[in-house]
Amino acid sequence: MRANYHTHTWRCRHASGTEREYVENAIRGGLKVLGFSDHTPYSYPKEFVSHMRMQVDQLEGYVDTVLDLKREYREDIEIHLGLEVEYYTEHYIEYFHKLQRLVADYPVEYFLLGQHYIECEIGGYWSGRPTDDPGVLEKYCAQTIQAMETGYFTYVAHPDLIRFTGEEGIYEEQMRRLCRKAKSLGLPLEINCLGIYEGRNYPSERFWEIAGKEGCEAIVGIDAHDAEALNRPQPIQEAEDIARRYGLSLRETVELRPPV
Template structure:
C-alpha cells in the first residue's frame, strides 16, 4: 500500500495549487491514501492571520476542514483522503491548540517544531558567530522541544525531526546525547516519526531524518511513516519506493499511517 501523509496547498501562502490537485496527483502516482495536512493557523496569536506566508488564517481553518471532508466523500472508492494538519508546537499555547483540534474529526495530527529559541529552524543566520558550545545549546533546545511535543499527547506523528539541518548541513555533526535521548522518549510515547523527503529541496539534500537517526529510531522502537511534505502536486509520493527500500535495509519490518487517529500497520 502506497501513502503520503504530508501535503500542503495554497492556503498556507507558500505552496501551490488546490487540495484537489494533490489528490489527483496521488491517484496518478498510484497511491491508495493521501493525507492533507496544511499548516495550522497561529492559534496563540490575537490576529486572525498572523503569518500569511507561513500558515492559514484562523477564520480559514473551518473551511479547510470542510473542503477536505467533502473531497473525502467525493473520492471514496478511488483513494482514501485523510484529514490531517501540520501543527506547530508552542508549549505556552498547548491548551489553546488542543481545544481547537478537539472540534474536528482529524485522522491524524503532525507535530512539527519550526521555531526554536524564538528563531526559525530554517534561518541559516542563527548559526553565525556561535562557538561550539553555543551550537550544542541550540541543538539541545530544538530536541528538548521535540521531546516535549512527543510527551504532550497532542500528536500522532512528529514532522521532520532533524529539519534544522535544512540550510545548515553541519547541524548533523554537532555532538550531543540529546538526539538519542529524544528518540527514546518518542519510542516510549508511541508517536510515529515521518521520513520526510523534502530535505532534497534544501541545501542539505536527502531526507529528514538522516539514515543514522533512522537506525537509532529502530533501536528505540520508534514507528515510522512517510510524508513528502509536498508544496507542489508533482512532489506527492516523492521517493516513496527509495524510502521503502532503505527502511527494509535498515531493518524495519513495517511502517504506519493513521485513520481516525488509529494506527494502520503496513508491511514493508
C-alpha cells in the first residue's frame, strides 16, 4: 500500500495516540503518502456537543500539528492535511457553508466524504443502525449523491456504511444509483480497513459486487484510529482481496480536490 488518506487524531474523541506516532508507524509500514483527515468541526449550537469530532477551537491546533510534521518528515513521507466531512442538505446546509468559511482560513487540502448521519448529526439518523425502511436507504443515497455532485470531495469513505436489512432488490437499485454517480464523477469509493479489523457491517460484499459491475474505482482506506493501524497488513490485504474479487480498479493514490 502506497498511500493512506484516512487518518484520525485524538481530537475526534474516539482515537488514540499522538500524530507523531501515526507518522512513524506509517513510515515503518512502508507508506509513501499519509493524509490526516480527522472528523471536521461544525459550528453547532453551544448546547450540542458532538461525541465524534473535534471542536471548532481545536482546528487551529490540528492544522499546526500536521503542518509541523509535514515539514519535519518531508524527507521521509509526504503528508497532507484533510478532514473527514459530513454533508448536510436542505435546512441543515448552513452548517456545511459555515464549515467552508471556517476552513478557508487554513491550508486544508481535501475533504473525504464520510456520511455517518442522514439529514444531520443533531437529531438525524445514524447510518450504521440496522433498518429495513427503504426511505432511510433512499435518503442516505440521495444525500451522498448530492455531496458528490458538489465537487468538493476527493473520495467517498465507507460508502457501504448504511446498514439496510430490507429487500435486496431495493438495496441494489439504490446503491447502483450511488455507484453510477461516483463512476460518472470519477470519484473513488473506499474499501475500509477499520470495518474489516473490527468486524463491522462494512465492507459489504453485496455493495462491492455492485460497484464492480458498475466499473467504479476503489481505494483502500485504513481509517486509522490508532497508530498501529498504519502498520497492520492483514486488513489491507483483505481490502485488496475484495477489489480483486469484484474486478475493481484499485487506485494507489488520488488527486486531491480543493474543498472550498
